[in-house]
Amino acid sequence: xxxxxxxxxxxxxxxxxxxxxxxxxxxxxxxxxxxxxxxxxxxxxxxxxxxxxxxxxxxxxxxxxxxxxxxxxxxxxxxxxxxxxxxxxxxxxxxxxxxxxxxxxxxxxxxxxxxxxxxxxxxxxxxxxxxxxxxxxxxxxxxxxxxxxxxxxxxxxxxxxxxxxxxxxxxxxxxxxxxxxxxxxxxxxxxxxxxxxxxxxxxxxxxxxxxxxxxxxxxxxxxxxxxxxxxxxxxxxxxxxxxxxxxxxxxxxxxxxxxxxxxxxxxxxxxxxxx
Numbered sequence: 001x002x003x004x005x006x007x008x009x010x011x012x013x014x015x016x017x018x019x020x021x022x023x024x025x026x027x028x029x030x031x032x033x034x035x036x037x038x039x040x041x042x043x044x045x046x047x048x049x050x051x052x053x054x055x056x057x058x059x060x061x062x063x064x065x066x067x068x069x070x071x072x073x074x075x076x077x078x079x080x081x082x083x084x085x086x087x088x089x090x091x092x093x094x095x096x097x098x099x100x101x102x103x104x105x106x107x108x109x110x111x112x113x114x115x116x117x118x119x120x121x122x123x124x125x126x127x128x129x130x131x132x133x134x135x136x137x138x139x140x141x142x143x144x145x146x147x148x149x150x151x152x153x154x155x156x157x158x159x160x161x162x163x164x165x166x167x168x169x170x171x172x173x174x175x176x177x178x179x180x181x182x183x184x185x186x187x188x189x190x191x192x193x194x195x196x197x198x199x200x201x202x203x204x205x206x207x208x209x210x211x212x213x214x215x216x217x218x219x220x221x222x223x224x225x226x227x228x229x230x231x232x233x234x235x236x237x238x239x240x241x242x243x244x245x246x247x248x249x250x251x252x253x254x255x256x257x258x259x260x261x262x263x264x265x266x267x268x269x270x271x272x273x274x275x
Contacts, residue, residue: 002252004056007049010245013220014041017237020228034234041238084258086203088265089196094188096270103181110174117167126152192268199261206254213251216244 018038024030061071094100130148223240226232266272 003249004049004052006245006248006252007045007052009248010241011042011045011049013241013244014038014045017224017241018042021234029230030234037234037238041241083206083255084199084203084262088262088271089199091265091269091271092189092192092196094185094192094269097188098270099184099188100181103177103184107174107177107181110170110177114167114170114174117170128152188268192265195261195264195268199258199265202254202258202261206251206258209247209251209254213244213247216240216247220244 018035018041021030021034021038025032025035060073060075063075064071064073128148128150131145132147133144220237220240220243223232223237227234227237263272
């Protein structure tokens with residue numbers, strides 16, 4: 001959509017240049033070559049505008065195909081005017097990633113398994129209490145009630161080797177999980193570091209592109225004024241116009257590139273909260 005707007009503005013500029021050239025030609029200030037060149041530029045920009053419109057329609061159709069909607073269903077397009085947040089690079093923690101959270105959960109579970117496997121060393125203490133009546137024909141007196149109380153202590157000494165193996169296996173699993181956690185954390189930190197560096201480069205490029213747009217606009221206005229005064233050549237005006245269009249397109253590309261790189265950081269540190 002932004003590219004279409006850039007080409008529409010460029011088409012308006014070149015049509016104005018065409019009008020100026022026709023006026024200068026009628027007043028015998030320029031030759032017919034300038035008028036022909038203006039017509040060619042109008043045709044070229046119009047073709048580029050048409051290509052941008054076709055690309056927009058193709059993107060709309062493909063998007064509707066993915067969501068199982070009629071291909072020509074209009075799509076509400078969000079106009080992005082804000083730049084990426086440069087402070088996003090300050091969050092360098094990766095402890096919110098699902099991979100680490102699952103590994104930490106596995107480590108906690110395995111810790112409980114170690115305790116369970118070593119529980120064979122602790123004897124099991126049981127107690128019981130039996131209360132009743134030994135009277136016949138429901139003749140209850142002070143001598144008929146009885147109670148029976150006991151305590152038992154159980155210790156399994158015949159499966160000690162098996163239990164020791166389970167405990168050692170659980171301890172080995174703990175070390176394996178710790179090693180996997182450390183390796184995963186390093187990989188995630190590397191991913192975040194690459195994303196941060198890419199964002200910084202993209203943000204610098206975007207600021208340079210915005211500055212170039214401002215310079216190109218000033219350059220084009222100066223060349224247009226000089227051309228109207230008969231000082232500059234038409235080829236110089238065309239060069240200024242092409243620089244302006246290219247700078248505007250590049251600034252738009254750079255803007256979206258910074259947003260893409262910001263999304264990569266948010267994915268790397270799991271800082272984006274999905275509602």
